[in-house]
Amino acid sequence: GCYDELVELLEKLGYQEVKENLNTEMAGPMKGPVFSHLEKRTAVFLGDIVDRGPKIIDTIKLVYNMVQSGSGFCVPGNHDLKLTRKLKGRNVQVNHGLADTLNEIDALPEDIRDAFIKETVTFLDGLPSHYVFDRGKLVVAHAGLKRGMQGRMSRRVREFCLYGETTGETDEFGLPIRYNWAERYRGWAVVVYGHTPVPAVEWLNDTVNIDTGCVFGGKLTALRYPEKKFVSVPARKVYAEPIRPFKPI
16 A cells, blocks of 8 residues: 555655556556656565555556566565465455455456456465575565575575564564564675564664554655665555554654
8 A cells, every 4th residue: 555655755766657658468457657767776665565555456556567567576575465365265364454455456347356356466476585686785575584594485485574583472462473583683685674664764783674664654665775775755644553552753
């Protein structure tokens, strides 16, 4: 969700909407704007592009079209995975904003709804767990990634990328208690991640959490690389109340 903030952030970063879009893959159910950068920069999306926040379908289309056109990369988040499971008919709990996504899909015209679902599931299922860029100097994963897992592919690696490392216990809010893997990180690469919202960007041992809680009234934040400069836009409103208290700065 948070489509309007995403477009504002992309434009602030120097991306512009491509007016002429002749790629047939981006027509039909996924028809929507494509953004590209004049300096040929590439956007990398950290996942959780669905659930909570307005214009979820528009957000899916924007990210899809940027990936298809080569102006973006995307890794999946746990919300994205849960949506694909639900759309495949699996039994999942409809909470944490999933109902918002399903309601938007149900509101699509019947003649494109099934095609949109099929294309969305194929797209999200095909995303890699993480990316390694700049000859191993930059790693991007939804919930982060420890040094020994970087560049590897396994179920364990994928689950770490989606959920981080948990203790198996829950806190007083019913949310998983997580090990702070970043405290012990000693890798060569800078790891950029999100998953757990923080009031302000958190640098720790060459890891950086840029999830600044836009949906909770915080900001939507991007990291310029290799400059290591942050660019953000404020949320236009509080779209959802967090389970765990969150106080934007």
